[in-house]
Amino acid sequence: MTIRVLLADDQALLRGAFRMLVESEPDMEVVGEACDGAQAVELARRERADVVLMDIRMPGTDGLAATRAICADEELAGVRVLILTTFEVDEYVVEALRAGASGFLGKGVEPGDLLTAVRTVAAGDALLSPAATKGLIAHVVGRRAASATGFRPPSLEALTAREREVLTVVAAGLSNDEIAARLEVSPLTVKTHVNRAMAKLGARDRAQLVVIAYESGLVRPQGL
Secondary structure, three states: OOOEEEEEOHHHHHHHHHHHHHHHOOOEEEEOOOOOOOHHHHHHHHOOOOEEEEEEOOOOHHHHHHHHHHOOOHHHHOOEEEEEEEEOOOHHHHHHHHHHHOOOEEOOOHHHHHHHHHHHHHHHOOOEOOOHHHHHHHHHHHHHOOOOHOOOOOOOOOOOOHHHHHHHHHOOOOOHHHHHHOOOOOOHHHHHHHHHHHHHHHOOOOHHHHHHHHHOOOOOOOOO
């Protein structure tokens, strides 16, 4: 199966570099290029890409707004957005994940890691760079510190004990196969638990499950 990739970045040189990299792989093809968020949404609908490589800061409609539009469109339910940007700061990370992004990488990522990321999110898994993970944790810590101002963490009451256990391991960044090996169950069983947790918590994908796991307090940043 060939992974259909859409490039969204306002810098033509970067789009050209990403195109060369993606099209060097036999299992990938570039189906379009967008220079702003509005065009990215239009092309996502027209070209039916599997993965959108999305910059955050673009003129007009930015990458966050475009991600929200793509992920909110039921007809584009199979499209995965991979944020690729120089701005790996906490608010950008959390807003991108809440908008529905499946991954978050810095533009300084190694070519091989970028290609791996495309395959990872195309397969339905979440992917965060180390810097993005730190940003997510920083956001969660800040929200807890400000809890007196009215922040209410998401409730996990609807989850079974097994679903909570799986959610904890998902937040650690493990794949279904890795979770299956750790819990001594089949990958299909893990997938079932993940899908049920997503449905109960209103999460679009695994990346949003990670945010919920931290914000609910189920998973705590190391050292806290």
